[in-house]
Amino acid sequence: MSASVTKERPIEQVDESLAAFAADVHADLQKQPRQLQPKYFYDALGSHLFESICHLPWYLITRAERRLLEEHAADMLAPLEDLTTIIELGCGSGAKLALLAEGVRKRARPVLVRLIDISATALDLSERTLGRLPHVSVVGRHEATYDAGLREATQPRPSHGSTLVLFLGSNLGNLRPEVADAFLREVRSALRPGDGFLLGADLVKPEKDLLLAYGDPLGVTAAFNMNLLDRINRELGGDFDLGGFEHQPRWNADASRVESHLVSKRAQTVSVRDADVSVDFAEGESIWTESSYKYTPDNVAEIGAAAGFRRERQWIEPESQFSLTLFVAE
Numbered sequence: 252m253s254a255s256v257t258k259e260r261p262i263e264q265v266d267e268s269l270a271a272f273a274a275d276v277h278a279d280l281q282k283q284p285r286q287l288q289p290k291y292f293y294d295a296l297g298s299h300l301f302e303s304i305c306h307l308p309w310y311l312i313t314r315a316e317r318r319l320l321e322e323h324a325a326d327m328l329a330p331l332e333d334l335t336t337i338i339e340l341g342c343g344s345g346a347k348l349a350l351l352a353e354g355v356r357k358r359a360r361p362v363l364v365r366l367i368d369i370s371a372t373a374l375d376l377s378e379r380t381l382g383r384l385p386h387v388s389v390v391g392r393h394e395a396t397y398d399a400g401l402r403e404a405t406q407p408r409p410s411h412g413s414t415l416v417l418f419l420g421s422n423l424g425n426l427r428p429e430v431a432d433a434f435l436r437e438v439r440s441a442l443r444p445g446d447g448f449l450l451g452a453d454l455v456k457p458e459k460d461l462l463l464a465y466g467d468p469l470g471v472t473a474a475f476n477m478n479l480l481d482r483i484n485r486e487l488g489g490d491f492d493l494g495g496f497e498h499q500p501r502w503n504a505d506a507s508r509v510e511s512h513l514v515s516k517r518a519q520t521v522s523v524r525d526a527d528v529s530v531d532f533a534e535g536e537s538i539w540t541e542s543s544y545k546y547t548p549d550n551v552a553e554i555g556a557a558a559g560f561r562r563e564r565q566w567i568e569p570e571s572q573f574s575l576t577l578f579v580a581e
């Protein structure tokens with residue numbers, strides 16, 4: 252994807268994305284336990300369902316992080332000398348970047364913003380949110396995965412000033428620890444000394460609160476999870492019977508993660524034509540669709556340090572136990 256602000260994706264890229272989706276579904280459904288990858292939640296409906304989850308009283312992450320950004324935006328930006336560029340990984344609606352950007356409202360020149368998200372709908376929402384603000388200017392729209400998007404967004408590097416990369420909403424928590432570590436090293440190597448990295452990470456909290464956050468009584472999170480099966484039916488010619496599965500969040504204390512599962516209610520066979528796969532599910536067998544790792548404040552600092560960052564400052568929202576950590580590249 253080019254760095255220019257354009258909504259049309261070339262047809263070869265659409266074909267490539269669909270082929271990658273099919274290849275992943277083919278491989279992941281044959282794993283034990285059976286799996287699907289959370290990055291595929293975010294088609295247009297999935298992105299809107301995620302925005303609805305953010306409004307649920309049981310999903311504490313969004314409100315907690317917003318409160319921290321509202322209160323501390325200026326402190327978060329102060330250590331970054333001559334900040335010219337903000338890059339957000341997995342920007343969603345762009346509402347959090349808009350809050351942080353309040354900290355640069357009084358500057359003479361707008362801060363340049365590059366948005367990276369796998370979802371075209373999320374990028375549209377972000378551009379709409381940020382397009383109204385005079386103190387930011389969206390100069391890059393990267394419909395891509397985090398790593399590919401980061402490579403595009405940082406080449407070429409701006410000739411002067413510092414860059415801040417945002418990874419908010421505990422997006423990091425969807426990555427297995429070894430993948431998260433490797434990715435943060437990539438973020439570090441894309442930055443120069445003095446650049447910043449602001450990381451939002453959800454903290455360990457009582458199991459009942461975590462299970463409510465990922466299994467709300469209104470069933471919005473269940474719809475978000477189930478939409479992945481519907482997406483496979485629509486885009487890859489699958490024959491999942493949505494009524495034959497149920498959403499189930501599980502707290503895995505040993506691994507410090509909430510797992511989202513889709514559990515088969517009966518023995519059944521499912522085929523996905525364009526992924527060239529057919530799977531026999533036993534009753535009670537699940538498809539593991541997402542992990543959301545939960546951290547301690549020290550964990551977060553250690554992960555950043557291992558990637559070559561210095562922890563500049565950390566803010567904790569005490570009620571919901573959510574952290575924002577500003578790292579600076581050394």
Ligand SMILES: C[S@@+](CC[C@H](N)C(=O)[O-])C[C@H]1O[C@@H](n2cnc3c(N)ncnc32)[C@H](O)[C@@H]1O
Pocket residue numbers: 289290293298301313340341342343344347367368369370373395396397398418419420421422
């Ligand atoms: C949990 S939402 C969080 C959105 C936003 N950061 C927030 O805090 O509200 C994750 C966002 O990252 C995007 N996303 C998920 N996996 C991705 C991946 N592997 N590469 C790029 N974007 C991804 C989704 O489309 C979605 O917009």
